Amino acid sequence: MIPPIASNFVAGEDPETALEHVRELNERGVKGILNLLGEHYHDRPPADEDADAYVALVDAIDESGVDACVSVKPSQIGLDVGGEVFEENLARIVDRASNRGVFVWVDMEDHTTTDVTLDAYERLARETDGMVGVCTQANLKRTGEDLKRLAPLPGKVRLVKGAYDEPREIAYKKKSEVDRVYKEYLELMFREFEGGVAVGSHDPAMIDYARDLHTEYGTDFEVQMLMGVRESAQFELADEYEVWQYIPYGSKWFSYFYRRIRERKENALFALRAVVGN
Numbered sequence: 001m002i003p004p005i006a007s008n009f010v011a012g013e014d015p016e017t018a019l020e021h022v023r024e025l026n027e028r029g030v031k032g033i034l035n036l037l038g039e040h041y042h043d044r045p046p047a048d049e050d051a052d053a054y055v056a057l058v059d060a061i062d063e064s065g066v067d068a069c070v071s072v073k074p075s076q077i078g079l080d081v082g083g084e085v086f087e088e089n090l091a092r093i094v095d096r097a098s099n100r101g102v103f104v105w106v107d108m109e110d111h112t113t114t115d116v117t118l119d120a121y122e123r124l125a126r127e128t129d130g131m132v133g134v135c136t137q138a139n140l141k142r143t144g145e146d147l148k149r150l151a152p153l154p155g156k157v158r159l160v161k162g163a164y165d166e167p168r169e170i171a172y173k174k175k176s177e178v179d180r181v182y183k184e185y186l187e188l189m190f191r192e193f194e195g196g197v198a199v200g201s202h203d204p205a206m207i208d209y210a211r212d213l214h215t216e217y218g219t220d221f222e223v224q225m226l227m228g229v230r231e232s233a234q235f236e237l238a239d240e241y242e243v244w245q246y247i248p249y250g251s252k253w254f255s256y257f258y259r260r261i262r263e264r265k266e267n268a269l270f271a272l273r274a275v276v277g278n
Protein backbone atom coordinates (compact mmCIF):
# COMPACT_ATOMS: atom_id res chain seq x y z
CA MET A 1 0.00 0.00 0.00
CA ILE A 2 1.16 3.53 -0.76
CA PRO A 3 1.74 5.50 2.48
CA PRO A 4 -0.37 8.67 2.86
CA ILE A 5 2.61 11.02 2.33
CA ALA A 6 3.35 9.46 -1.06
CA SER A 7 -0.28 9.41 -2.11
CA ASN A 8 -0.06 13.17 -2.52
CA PHE A 9 2.05 12.60 -5.65
CA VAL A 10 1.01 9.11 -6.81
CA ALA A 11 -2.63 8.11 -7.41
CA GLY A 12 -2.42 4.47 -6.36
CA GLU A 13 -0.97 1.14 -7.37
CA ASP A 14 -3.68 0.01 -9.77
CA PRO A 15 -5.56 1.60 -12.68
CA GLU A 16 -8.92 1.48 -10.85
CA THR A 17 -7.64 3.76 -8.08
CA ALA A 18 -6.00 6.07 -10.61
CA LEU A 19 -9.27 6.32 -12.58
CA GLU A 20 -11.12 7.12 -9.36
CA HIS A 21 -8.67 10.00 -8.80
CA VAL A 22 -9.39 11.24 -12.34
CA ARG A 23 -13.14 11.08 -11.69
CA GLU A 24 -12.72 13.33 -8.65
CA LEU A 25 -10.53 15.75 -10.62
CA ASN A 26 -13.02 15.86 -13.50
CA GLU A 27 -15.71 16.95 -11.04
CA ARG A 28 -13.53 19.98 -10.28
CA GLY A 29 -12.91 20.76 -13.95
CA VAL A 30 -9.41 19.24 -14.32
CA LYS A 31 -8.61 16.44 -16.78
CA GLY A 32 -6.21 13.54 -16.20
CA ILE A 33 -3.01 12.38 -17.93
CA LEU A 34 -2.34 8.86 -16.62
CA ASN A 35 1.22 7.56 -16.43
CA LEU A 36 2.00 4.02 -15.39
CA LEU A 37 5.31 4.31 -13.52
CA GLY A 38 8.22 2.43 -15.09
CA GLU A 39 11.32 3.22 -17.17
CA HIS A 40 14.60 1.87 -18.54
CA TYR A 41 13.74 -1.75 -19.13
CA HIS A 42 16.67 -3.55 -20.72
CA ASP A 43 14.72 -6.68 -21.69
CA ARG A 44 11.74 -6.99 -23.92
CA PRO A 45 9.24 -8.81 -21.63
CA PRO A 46 8.69 -5.97 -19.08
CA ALA A 47 8.51 -3.44 -21.94
CA ASP A 48 5.82 -5.51 -23.68
CA GLU A 49 4.03 -5.98 -20.37
CA ASP A 50 3.79 -2.23 -19.76
CA ALA A 51 2.65 -1.68 -23.35
CA ASP A 52 -0.09 -4.29 -22.72
CA ALA A 53 -1.02 -2.42 -19.53
CA TYR A 54 -1.39 0.83 -21.51
CA VAL A 55 -3.60 -0.91 -24.08
CA ALA A 56 -5.81 -2.16 -21.23
CA LEU A 57 -5.74 1.32 -19.67
CA VAL A 58 -7.04 3.06 -22.81
CA ASP A 59 -9.89 0.52 -22.90
CA ALA A 60 -10.65 1.28 -19.25
CA ILE A 61 -10.55 5.06 -19.85
CA ASP A 62 -13.01 4.72 -22.73
CA GLU A 63 -15.31 2.40 -20.79
CA SER A 64 -15.27 4.50 -17.61
CA GLY A 65 -16.18 7.68 -19.49
CA VAL A 66 -13.66 9.82 -17.57
CA ASP A 67 -11.87 12.72 -19.24
CA ALA A 68 -8.36 11.31 -19.41
CA CYS A 69 -5.48 10.45 -21.71
CA VAL A 70 -2.18 8.60 -21.19
CA SER A 71 1.50 9.57 -21.22
CA VAL A 72 4.16 6.99 -22.02
CA LYS A 73 7.95 7.00 -21.50
CA PRO A 74 9.94 5.63 -24.49
CA SER A 75 12.32 3.60 -22.29
CA GLN A 76 9.33 2.04 -20.54
CA ILE A 77 8.07 0.45 -23.73
CA GLY A 78 11.37 -0.76 -25.13
CA LEU A 79 13.67 2.05 -26.29
CA ASP A 80 16.62 0.68 -24.30
CA VAL A 81 16.02 -2.73 -25.89
CA GLY A 82 15.92 -1.27 -29.42
CA GLY A 83 14.33 1.53 -31.42
CA GLU A 84 12.13 -0.92 -33.32
CA VAL A 85 10.74 -2.38 -30.05
CA PHE A 86 9.78 1.11 -28.86
CA GLU A 87 8.18 1.98 -32.20
CA GLU A 88 6.25 -1.27 -32.36
CA ASN A 89 4.90 -0.95 -28.82
CA LEU A 90 4.06 2.74 -29.23
CA ALA A 91 2.24 2.05 -32.51
CA ARG A 92 0.25 -0.71 -30.77
CA ILE A 93 -0.82 1.61 -27.93
CA VAL A 94 -1.64 4.51 -30.28
CA ASP A 95 -3.60 2.26 -32.64
CA ARG A 96 -5.87 1.03 -29.84
CA ALA A 97 -6.11 4.48 -28.25
CA SER A 98 -7.07 6.27 -31.44
CA ASN A 99 -9.74 3.64 -32.13
CA ARG A 100 -11.06 4.32 -28.63
CA GLY A 101 -10.76 8.11 -28.98
CA VAL A 102 -8.09 8.33 -26.26
CA PHE A 103 -5.15 10.72 -26.70
CA VAL A 104 -1.55 9.47 -26.19
CA TRP A 105 1.37 11.65 -25.02
CA VAL A 106 4.98 10.60 -25.44
CA ASP A 107 7.23 11.86 -22.62
CA MET A 108 10.74 13.00 -23.54
CA GLU A 109 13.76 11.41 -21.84
CA ASP A 110 17.43 12.41 -22.11
CA HIS A 111 18.96 13.97 -25.26
CA THR A 112 20.13 10.63 -26.70
CA THR A 113 16.45 9.74 -27.25
CA THR A 114 15.21 12.98 -28.84
CA ASP A 115 15.55 12.00 -32.52
CA VAL A 116 13.95 8.58 -32.28
CA THR A 117 11.12 9.97 -30.13
CA LEU A 118 10.35 12.86 -32.49
CA ASP A 119 10.53 10.57 -35.55
CA ALA A 120 8.03 8.14 -34.01
CA TYR A 121 5.79 11.05 -33.00
CA GLU A 122 5.85 12.57 -36.48
CA ARG A 123 4.86 9.28 -38.11
CA LEU A 124 2.01 8.61 -35.69
CA ALA A 125 0.77 12.20 -35.67
CA ARG A 126 0.30 11.98 -39.44
CA GLU A 127 -1.23 8.47 -39.33
CA THR A 128 -3.77 9.32 -36.63
CA ASP A 129 -4.39 12.90 -37.73
CA GLY A 130 -3.24 14.30 -34.42
CA MET A 131 -4.24 11.79 -31.73
CA VAL A 132 -0.73 11.97 -30.20
CA GLY A 133 1.41 14.54 -28.47
CA VAL A 134 5.09 14.84 -27.66
CA CYS A 135 7.11 16.59 -24.99
CA THR A 136 9.93 19.03 -25.83
CA GLN A 137 12.50 20.42 -23.39
CA ALA A 138 13.45 24.08 -23.18
CA ASN A 139 16.88 23.31 -21.69
CA LEU A 140 18.04 21.68 -24.96
CA LYS A 141 19.58 24.10 -27.45
CA ARG A 142 18.13 22.14 -30.39
CA THR A 143 14.51 22.63 -29.29
CA GLY A 144 13.89 25.81 -31.33
CA GLU A 145 14.64 23.88 -34.53
CA ASP A 146 12.57 20.89 -33.34
CA LEU A 147 9.58 23.14 -32.69
CA LYS A 148 9.77 24.54 -36.23
CA ARG A 149 9.69 20.96 -37.53
CA LEU A 150 6.71 20.08 -35.31
CA ALA A 151 4.67 23.24 -36.02
CA PRO A 152 2.93 22.07 -39.25
CA LEU A 153 2.10 18.57 -37.88
CA PRO A 154 -1.28 17.58 -36.46
CA GLY A 155 -1.06 16.67 -32.75
CA LYS A 156 -0.01 18.51 -29.62
CA VAL A 157 3.33 19.59 -28.19
CA ARG A 158 4.08 19.97 -24.47
CA LEU A 159 6.88 22.39 -23.58
CA VAL A 160 8.66 21.68 -20.27
CA LYS A 161 11.85 23.13 -18.78
CA GLY A 162 13.56 19.70 -18.88
CA ALA A 163 14.23 17.24 -16.09
CA TYR A 164 17.52 15.66 -17.24
CA ASP A 165 21.05 16.78 -16.42
CA GLU A 166 22.39 17.31 -19.94
CA PRO A 167 25.94 18.17 -21.14
CA ARG A 168 26.62 21.91 -21.33
CA GLU A 169 27.60 21.77 -25.02
CA ILE A 170 24.02 20.99 -25.96
CA ALA A 171 22.00 22.39 -23.06
CA TYR A 172 21.33 25.53 -21.06
CA LYS A 173 22.36 24.88 -17.49
CA LYS A 174 21.43 28.01 -15.55
CA LYS A 175 17.84 28.36 -14.34
CA SER A 176 17.73 31.97 -15.59
CA GLU A 177 18.78 30.80 -19.08
CA VAL A 178 16.23 27.99 -19.14
CA ASP A 179 13.49 30.41 -18.03
CA ARG A 180 14.50 32.84 -20.81
CA VAL A 181 14.45 30.21 -23.58
CA TYR A 182 11.24 28.66 -22.22
CA LYS A 183 9.55 32.01 -22.92
CA GLU A 184 11.24 32.29 -26.32
CA TYR A 185 10.04 28.81 -27.35
CA LEU A 186 6.58 29.46 -25.97
CA GLU A 187 6.37 32.58 -28.12
CA LEU A 188 7.44 30.54 -31.15
CA MET A 189 4.73 27.98 -30.42
CA PHE A 190 1.91 30.50 -29.98
CA ARG A 191 3.04 32.26 -33.17
CA GLU A 192 3.65 29.24 -35.41
CA PHE A 193 1.26 26.52 -34.15
CA GLU A 194 -2.41 26.39 -35.07
CA GLY A 195 -3.28 25.00 -31.63
CA GLY A 196 -2.20 22.04 -29.55
CA VAL A 197 0.15 24.07 -27.35
CA ALA A 198 0.61 22.52 -23.90
CA VAL A 199 2.36 24.55 -21.19
CA GLY A 200 3.92 21.90 -18.93
CA SER A 201 5.04 24.08 -16.03
CA HIS A 202 4.15 25.05 -12.47
CA ASP A 203 5.94 28.36 -12.82
CA PRO A 204 3.46 31.25 -12.43
CA ALA A 205 5.69 33.44 -14.66
CA MET A 206 5.40 30.95 -17.54
CA ILE A 207 1.64 30.56 -17.11
CA ASP A 208 1.18 34.36 -17.08
CA TYR A 209 3.31 34.65 -20.20
CA ALA A 210 1.20 31.97 -21.93
CA ARG A 211 -1.92 33.98 -21.05
CA ASP A 212 -0.39 37.09 -22.65
CA LEU A 213 0.58 35.14 -25.77
CA HIS A 214 -2.93 33.70 -26.02
CA THR A 215 -4.31 37.25 -25.96
CA GLU A 216 -1.79 38.35 -28.59
CA TYR A 217 -2.03 35.42 -31.04
CA GLY A 218 -5.37 33.78 -30.14
CA THR A 219 -3.75 30.30 -30.21
CA ASP A 220 -5.49 27.71 -28.05
CA PHE A 221 -3.44 26.19 -25.25
CA GLU A 222 -3.70 23.95 -22.21
CA VAL A 223 -1.84 23.93 -18.92
CA GLN A 224 -0.35 20.70 -17.56
CA MET A 225 0.92 20.22 -14.01
CA LEU A 226 1.93 17.27 -11.86
CA MET A 227 -0.29 15.64 -9.27
CA GLY A 228 0.55 17.05 -5.84
CA VAL A 229 2.18 20.25 -7.12
CA ARG A 230 0.32 23.61 -6.91
CA GLU A 231 -3.02 21.84 -6.98
CA SER A 232 -5.02 24.86 -5.81
CA ALA A 233 -3.62 26.79 -8.80
CA GLN A 234 -4.72 23.91 -11.06
CA PHE A 235 -8.31 24.20 -9.85
CA GLU A 236 -8.30 28.00 -10.12
CA LEU A 237 -6.86 27.95 -13.65
CA ALA A 238 -9.45 25.37 -14.70
CA ASP A 239 -12.16 28.05 -14.36
CA GLU A 240 -10.56 29.83 -17.28
CA TYR A 241 -8.41 27.40 -19.26
CA GLU A 242 -8.07 23.71 -20.09
CA VAL A 243 -6.01 22.13 -17.30
CA TRP A 244 -4.63 18.61 -17.26
CA GLN A 245 -3.04 16.92 -14.27
CA TYR A 246 -0.25 14.41 -14.90
CA ILE A 247 -1.05 11.46 -12.65
CA PRO A 248 1.54 8.73 -11.98
CA TYR A 249 0.36 5.40 -10.61
CA GLY A 250 1.64 1.84 -10.30
CA SER A 251 3.71 -0.42 -8.11
CA LYS A 252 6.99 1.39 -8.92
CA TRP A 253 5.92 4.47 -6.98
CA PHE A 254 8.80 4.74 -4.52
CA SER A 255 11.53 6.16 -6.78
CA TYR A 256 9.11 8.69 -8.30
CA PHE A 257 8.01 9.84 -4.85
CA TYR A 258 11.63 10.05 -3.69
CA ARG A 259 12.47 12.28 -6.71
CA ARG A 260 9.64 14.67 -5.89
CA ILE A 261 10.83 14.87 -2.27
CA ARG A 262 14.46 15.54 -3.22
CA GLU A 263 13.42 18.12 -5.80
CA ARG A 264 11.88 20.62 -3.44
CA LYS A 265 12.49 21.74 0.12
CA GLU A 266 8.78 22.40 0.64
CA ASN A 267 7.90 18.81 -0.38
CA ALA A 268 10.45 17.43 2.09
CA LEU A 269 9.01 19.61 4.87
CA PHE A 270 5.52 18.50 3.95
CA ALA A 271 6.58 14.84 4.15
CA LEU A 272 8.38 15.40 7.45
CA ARG A 273 5.32 17.10 8.98
CA ALA A 274 3.19 14.13 7.91
CA VAL A 275 5.63 11.71 9.55
CA VAL A 276 5.78 13.58 12.86
CA GLY A 277 2.02 14.04 12.75
CA ASN A 278 2.00 17.83 12.80
Ligand code: FAD
Residues within 6 Å of the ligand: 106, 107, 108, 109, 135, 137, 160, 161, 162, 163, 164, 200, 201, 202, 203, 204, 224, 225, 226, 229, 230, 246, 260, 263, 264, 266, 267
Ligand atom coordinates in the same frame (compact mmCIF):
# COMPACT_ATOMS: atom_id res chain seq x y z
P1 FAD B 1 10.39 25.41 -11.83
O1 FAD B 1 11.13 26.67 -12.10
O2 FAD B 1 11.17 24.18 -11.51
O3 FAD B 1 9.32 25.61 -10.71
C1 FAD B 1 8.50 26.78 -10.68
C2 FAD B 1 7.73 26.79 -9.39
O4 FAD B 1 6.79 25.72 -9.40
C3 FAD B 1 8.58 26.54 -8.14
O5 FAD B 1 9.14 27.73 -7.65
C4 FAD B 1 7.56 25.92 -7.21
O6 FAD B 1 6.76 26.92 -6.63
C5 FAD B 1 6.74 25.10 -8.13
N1 FAD B 1 7.21 23.70 -8.26
C6 FAD B 1 7.80 23.15 -9.33
N2 FAD B 1 8.06 21.84 -9.13
C7 FAD B 1 7.63 21.58 -7.88
C8 FAD B 1 7.61 20.43 -7.06
N3 FAD B 1 8.06 19.25 -7.47
N4 FAD B 1 7.07 20.54 -5.81
C9 FAD B 1 6.58 21.72 -5.36
N5 FAD B 1 6.58 22.83 -6.09
C10 FAD B 1 7.08 22.78 -7.32
N6 FAD B 1 10.45 16.73 -18.02
C11 FAD B 1 11.08 16.05 -19.00
O7 FAD B 1 12.31 16.15 -19.15
N7 FAD B 1 10.36 15.19 -19.82
C12 FAD B 1 9.01 15.06 -19.74
O8 FAD B 1 8.41 14.31 -20.51
C13 FAD B 1 8.34 15.83 -18.75
N8 FAD B 1 6.99 15.77 -18.64
C14 FAD B 1 6.35 16.62 -17.77
C15 FAD B 1 4.96 16.66 -17.76
C16 FAD B 1 4.31 17.58 -16.96
C17 FAD B 1 2.82 17.64 -17.00
C18 FAD B 1 5.06 18.47 -16.11
C19 FAD B 1 4.38 19.49 -15.25
C20 FAD B 1 6.43 18.40 -16.09
C21 FAD B 1 7.09 17.48 -16.89
N9 FAD B 1 8.49 17.40 -16.90
C22 FAD B 1 9.11 16.66 -17.87
C23 FAD B 1 9.29 18.06 -15.83
C24 FAD B 1 9.82 19.43 -16.21
O9 FAD B 1 10.86 19.29 -17.16
C25 FAD B 1 10.36 20.19 -14.99
O10 FAD B 1 11.43 19.48 -14.44
C26 FAD B 1 9.34 20.42 -13.89
O11 FAD B 1 8.08 20.69 -14.41
C27 FAD B 1 9.75 21.64 -13.03
O12 FAD B 1 9.78 22.80 -13.80
P2 FAD B 1 8.68 23.98 -13.71
O13 FAD B 1 8.40 24.44 -15.11
O14 FAD B 1 7.53 23.57 -12.95
O15 FAD B 1 9.47 25.20 -13.10
